[in-house]
Amino acid sequence: MSEPWRPFGVEDDEVDAYDALVDGVPEWMHSSFWSWVFTAFHVPLDAQQAYESGQDFGFDRDRLMRFERRCRVRVGFVADPNVGKELANMQRALERKGLELTLADFLIAEGHPSRAESLETILHEAGSMWKVGTRAGKPGLVRRVPEAVQDAADRAMASSGHAGKRLAEAWSATFGMRPDPSKAYALSVKAVEDAAIPLVCPTAGNPTLGTVIRQMRDQKNWSLPMQRDDPDVTSGSALFGIMKMLWAGHADRHGGHEAQRLDITQEEAEIAVMAAVILVQWFTSGAVSRRSMRRLDA
Structure with a gap:
């Protein structure tokens, strides 16, 4: 894979500064x-x-x-x-x-x-942190993320039914021009719920991600199709750990005394939506299933 072109005179120790994405209209x-x-x-x-x-x-x-x-x-x-x-x-x-x-x-x-395409060319060539993406079904500016990450997210959004649609809303709330971390985190959790509940607890009343986690913990035999597992961190426990992290990190899920509330940060929202991309893809693709007894760390 060839290196991207950079102007004559950009030395090796200047590459990071030249490649850094910029905000606004430089x-x-x-x-x-x-x-x-x-x-x-x-x-x-x-x-x-x-x-x-x-x-x-x-x-x-x-x-x-x-x-x-x-x-x-x-x-x-x-x-x-x-x-x-x-x-x-x-x-x-x-x-x-x-x-x-x-x-x-x-x-x-x-x-x-064509106007969106020409703007994207300008933004890309200028090294803008913004790109032309999709918000609410229309072209819109979204924060630029690494291409491989964007491709994985796009695939999960496009192929995961209702969970994918909810994931797209979470992505927009995370990386759109007016980020809403609290909304982004909540939608990330809901996207995982949409993907996991029909598989893990389809008959439960008013299930949440917490319900999914408890049932998987009790059944102890949910895993990913890995031929070899680390004895300390199996594929099932890794899956379980990501879900627990997402659920526990939803700090503004409940009301309560103002001093006890924690506002969701932008960094937390980004972690949540990235975790949701992985989990939604795993659950909707059939990668997550009940297999031979494997321990899920509680």
């Missing part, structure tokens, strides 16, 4: 990004309008106002008869409020797929 992405944005606000004028204004295109104020309404923000740009100045005024207002990527997210959600 200066080397500025021209490409705003050229992409501006094309979305060009409205072709008819011959009479073009003659009267001396311009081939007008400014799509309706789209900007729709952005304000849908995103609950006020851009506050200064209108101008000259489309070039109007675009520049919009750019300054959005940069002042830090809304550049929010606007891009809005534009790809309501635009043609």
Whole structure:
């Protein structure tokens, strides 16, 4: 596998800094990004309008106002008869409020797929931590993760029925532009419940992941199809350990005294959704099953 191209002069000790993903719109992405944005606000004028204004295109104020309404923000740009100045005024207002990527997210959600593809090219080549993914069934900006991890998550989401759909919601809540760690963690747990309950305790009343864990612990013979096991950490105990970690780590699952509550952190949400990807895939693919008696550490 060949090394990715890097500019002439990037030395070995500078590779990590060059490859580090960046947030926002860095200066080397500025021209490409705003050229992409501006094309979305060009409205072709008819011959009479073009003659009267001396311009081939007008400014799509309706789209900007729709952005304000849908995103609950006020851009506050200064209108101008000259489309070039109007675009520049919009750019300054959005940069002042830090809304550049929010606007891009809005534009790809309501635009043609080719616009999403061209934005993804810009983001990828500029080393952005954001990429064009899917949120709520529409194109949207999501946090970039290693390609192999993303591929594994996509496969689990696409092939796991209702659990996969719930897992996709958890992924969006974790890596979307407005992360919600508490929601992400809860949805990760529910995705595993959707995958595990029909297999482990289909007749239980109001089962939870805790119910699954207790039944697997009592039955002691759930495992993965490994031909060889470590005598201290069998495939069954590894499976059981990941599930217990996910369940125990759901710190805001219950109410209670405010001083005793623990807010879910972004790091915990990321661990939870990654664990859920593995567990959902294992349970829905048939990898998890009851086999010869193997001990699950309680």
